[in-house]
Amino acid sequence: MSPPDYNALGFKDIVCSLDGGVAVILINRPKQRNSINKNIIKELIQAFNLCDRDDRVRAVILTAEPSAPAYCSGADISGGWDLLWEEEAEKEGDQAHRDSGGTLSVVIYRCRKITIAAVNGHAAGAGVTAFQLPFDFRFVWAGAKLTFPFVRRGISAEATSTYLLPRLLGHSRASSLLLTGATVSPDSPYIRDLYHQIVATREEVFPIAKAFAQELSANTSQPSVAYTKALMQHPGDSIEENHLIDSRAIRILGKSQDAAEGVNSFKERRQPKFVDTLTKNSNPWFPWWRSMDIVHTKSKL
Amino acid sequence: MSPPDYNALGFKDIVCSLDGGVAVILINRPKQRNSINKNIIKELIQAFNLCDRDDRVRAVILTAEPSAPAYCSGADISGGWDLLWEEEAEKEGDQAHRDSGGTLSVVIYRCRKITIAAVNGHAAGAGVTAFQLPFDFRFVWAGAKLTFPFVRRGISAEATSTYLLPRLLGHSRASSLLLTGATVSPDSPYIRDLYHQIVATREEVFPIAKAFAQELSANTSQPSVAYTKALMQHPGDSIEENHLIDSRAIRILGKSQDAAEGVNSFKERRQPKFVDTLTKNSNPWFPWWRSMDIVHTKSKL
């Protein structure tokens, strides 16, 4: 199978491109304030799955045109909550429903590459949950208004935000955000630790995130990133179990070509040239953790 | 059963009132520096259980008279540690003892309404653990002295503080507090993230907390708050399990009257008028998690 052309994936609500090892996914619904419909969720899932599998991709950035009114204004609820429901799942009963924002969150979280949200505009609802929390890094415009409106809309916090936000920031800050339905600025003490960098202007957010992605893409090992992400996500239930797991990871990676290059480049005081990939270096031990099946019973997906 | 009159509950060491959706519980032992005796624990457990069940209550504030010498000075150990022991449990052996501060912590933590500690004075021991950590929000007087004295008193950290504090603030800050027996100010980097707001004067702490509670009480959905709290407390063991759980919550709440009002008020750019309650909207799926039985074997409670 020849590698896909990112400029010709035929998406409607997003635009993809690949520049060196950095994939860029542009949210492309400016006329709808970059709100979320069913189609953009499907396209984003496809795009992140593609980036996960494509060895050429080392980092993925999600961003919006900085001229759009918002980075992502959340679910388009102009037609009420009907956009939440899928006909197929509705027939099967309560247990078959899968929150679409969460379906996307899980895919982004599982992506084995570096993931970056370049939040160059306001964000609300799934725009602050699914579109930010499952990423490894978040860059944000200092003027962005960030809103977690769920308790003020009669629903509960969604898109796995109740799993991710307390882990990212601690439960004290997560409560201040999720239980108030607050709108906050990035420099609020409730949320500022969520961001790797707060950027003065909307226009600078993407270039700064891109340069960060390019530097990491050029100088980090793809398997090293994937294993380190996985170790943080699945550390084991105790320090002892973590010790067994990270020892196994070191045993596998420590004998890789990238590890040899890591030492050589260090000794020669030069930048490394890493060549290992997730395909070339695949190992039956990875992934070592069990995953719960989240596809609902009769789904054709 | 007619709803109780909060002004006539016959408590001795606390004073309760209900104003709109906001219940206020006043610690009322100023002559004893608001220290903790066996009776106040019993009364607080009754009061928080009542607030949990009473659909009229949307938020609960615990506070003290700002003229009292302390918000809560901790357990009254003037008679030694004897206040810890209950005759009934003592007869049964070590495994029957239940720490009274922890018994209260669990009840406050489980309360499905918004809970707020308005810490308008100094606090020590259980006054910083049971009387603060299990709450959703903490407001504090900037001049308060806050003391975790356990390792300096020959006992261990109690009242579920070793569960709650690391989750609220991370293990680095929790160690700096619990393993030193430190007395700190609210602006200490060790503790400041515990507080939703630090207030300049003792007198302002309660009014600010009350206004915050009233705003949330007026504009948030009772089931939304209860489900979001529960999702943060019981998020599941993985992002996948959380996705299944929050999807189910969204399926249930998304079809509620409050969800419809949430959309309508948003579209009409007005404040919502939520009517759903935990009684009216009870669902056999909630609670979805298993709870450990903590009543000791032969207890008559």
Added chain:
Amino acid sequence: MSPPDYNALGFKDIVCSLDGGVAVILINRPKQRNSINKNIIKELIQAFNLCDRDDRVRAVILTAEPSAPAYCSGADISGGWDLLWEEEAEKEGDQAHRDSGGTLSVVIYRCRKITIAAVNGHAAGAGVTAFQLPFDFRFVWAGAKLTFPFVRRGISAEATSTYLLPRLLGHSRASSLLLTGATVSPDSPYIRDLYHQIVATREEVFPIAKAFAQELSANTSQPSVAYTKALMQHPGDSIEENHLIDSRAIRILGKSQDAAEGVNSFKERRQPKFVDTLTKNSNPWFPWWRSMDIVHTKSKL
């Protein structure tokens, strides 16, 4: 068995001493920039195990000569990654490998005394993971360069850092450190919450850490510290389980001699004189948690 003389333990790469209740372990490889070889790991494991068992020891400080070029420059990889592999484990296969940094991390983490890293110089690799993260407290020189280089060396984050760092600081900050391979200063928002205190000069780091250790050593109860540490490390899986565990701890310690002295000294407004020790007050219930066996199958250790 007579208590050991800390000045005559015959170590080669570390120097130990005992002053009052405070044990000091000096990293003693200045000519090798205090890099890590196999021998120093073995000696540190011996030293921390000794401090754990010796009732005289109430606090342990790990530090370096401030004149050394680094606190710890990480593993000595001048000979490549060969220093990672142990002949015995190599014969047995991938599952037998134990990361040496992690072997040390587990021992330090399990030490029941107060543990302090006095980071009076630059630190990299295992010098920021095994030599800092498993400690209760970290003091650091403001000018220290701190580097987590793993993803830039072709290996994964080691020494149980993927377990410890997210728990200490939250996942947002842990990603900013472990997935970038960053070099940061102690005042970086990514890492500053890791430190109990940031100290202006290299020379002051150890004296300040020592005074802190001496004060805690003089005024805290040895069993209180051990139980509180263990409660934070093994809090149970829910608030209810934590309540059962900390109740049992209170029941045991609340009847101890140190608890009586804790009350008496408080009432008499004087410093306590604690006499209980882990040997004298050993209780079959402690430890209450299960531990995974991490010694590999055929190891003679």
